[in-house]
């Protein structure tokens with residue numbers, strides 16, 4: 001998982017890195033245990049470091065595999081970004097990893113009920129609702145969310161009930177009934193897609209003083225506005241390695257193109273010299289990077 005924490009850095013004035021990387025090691029699932037799989041990654045006690053054979057890798061945070069518990073991911077990595085959103089800072093959290101590595105579980109992208117509220121997205125929303133409730137007497141708040149899926153370089157609005165109704169209504173022969181049935185929105189359409197959940201927060205202080213003239217200069221009419229993107233990327237494995245063919249291979253090619261473009265944009269933005277010189281940032285190479293750019297993520301602005 002990568003989180004762009006320039007927001008926290010700016011508000012705390014302490015941390016210089018604008019990109020932080022946290023690794024989340026999920027436990028083996030039943031099917032893996034039945035196949036006799038065993039853990040191959042060990043966490044160095046007390047360090048954000050993992051070992052695979054003789055290789056060591058150090059990150060900003062490591063969760064799971066008896067190191068720091070998974071439950072602290074939100075608190076340590078994402079809660080500061082949620083706080084910063086209220087101070088007007090943009091941020092992006094990217095969940096990146098192989099298919100089945102736990103991205104959807106960690107992000108909570110497949111949230112279906114209160115029973116499954118340990119994921120990042122439900123926790124972010126819960127925190128935002130608590131904060132807005134506490135501020136409601138002093139601040140006008142406009143909260144908007146969007147949830148977009150990119151599948152084979154096509155963009156779908158996951159919060160559009162009509163899209164889901166028509167997808168469900170289409171039978172095997174593709175015949176649509178005259179009236180589309182109402183169906184609950186299912187958050188995740190396909191396993192091999194990127195999903196971007198974006199929260200836009202706008203705040204304006206309410207002038208509660210009866211002497212409006214006296215206070216207007218102090219408060220101004222300023223609207224603080226910021227965005228937080230929570231991105232569940234598609235599985236990162238290379239199509240070559242999966243042995244996929246046909247449709248699956250095509251999906252894999254699109255996914256790899258999106259992830260490659262994302263990597264290239266991050267590298268270009270991380271190159272300070274290039275950025276200062278106004279060098280080319282290849283946003284246009286994929287829908288994923290274009291959407292994140294258009295949405296003014298701190299990662300891409």
Ligand SMILES: Nc1ncnc2c1ncn2[C@@H]1O[C@H](COP(=O)(O)OP(=O)(O)OP(=O)(O)O)[C@@H](O)[C@H]1O
Nearest residue numbers: 026027029098099100101102103104105191234235
């Ligand atoms: N921290 C965890 N604890 C227990 N089970 C987990 C954990 N993380 C993931 N799992 C389980 O592992 C399996 C794969 O997880 P998940 O679907 O989130 O992977 P993914 O990386 O999103 O895969 P894909 O790329 O196909 O979307 C699921 O059965 C999920 O319930």
